Each structure stands twice: as C-alpha cells, then as structure tokens.
Amino acid sequence: MTLHEAIAIxxxxxxxxxxxKEIAYLVNERKLYQRGDGLSVPSSQIHARVRHYPGLxxxxxxxNIKLITQR
Numbered sequence: 001m002t003l004h005e006a007i008a009i010x011x012x013x014x015x016x017x018x019x020x021k022e023i024a025y026l027v028n029e030r031k032l033y034q035r036g037d038g039l040s041v042p043s044s045q046i047h048a049r050v051r052h053y054p055g056l057x058x059x060x061x062x063x064n065i066k067l068i069t070q071r
Contacts, residue, residue: 006032017064
C-alpha cells in the first residue's frame with residue numbers, strides 16, 4: 001500500500017479532517033504503511049505526500065488535512 005492510500009483510508013475511517021500529526025500516528029499505529037528504512041512515518045512526510053496529491057487531499061482553514069470528497 002502506498003502512503004497516500006494509507007492517508008485516504010485513515011481519513012475515510014475517521015470521517016473528518018485531521019492534523020498531519022494525528023494521521024501519522026494512526027498510519028503508524030495501524031501499520032498501514034511501512035517505510036523502506038523501517039522507521040515510523042513522520043508528520044512531515046504526511047505533509048509532503050498531501051502536497052504531492054492536490055487532486056486527492058486539501059487542507060482546511062485550520063490546516064487539517066481532508067479528502068477532496070469530505071466537505
């Protein structure tokens with residue numbers, strides 16, 4: 001599974017926008033994505049992936065990340 005797929009799963013399950021730190025925590029806790037070096041996914045990597053997929057994710061006015069389909 002890719003990281004952006006893992007982020008989308010977390011956001012769909014929760015049903016509302018979350019800060020990158022919380023998304024990273026949930027992705028790591030549920031072991032949805034494994035980095036090549038075996039380390040946990042940091043929130044900075046969540047931010048970077050979200051910026052790379054503007055058609056899938058966006059940030060709300062509070063900086064929380066949401067799926068484009070979540071309004």
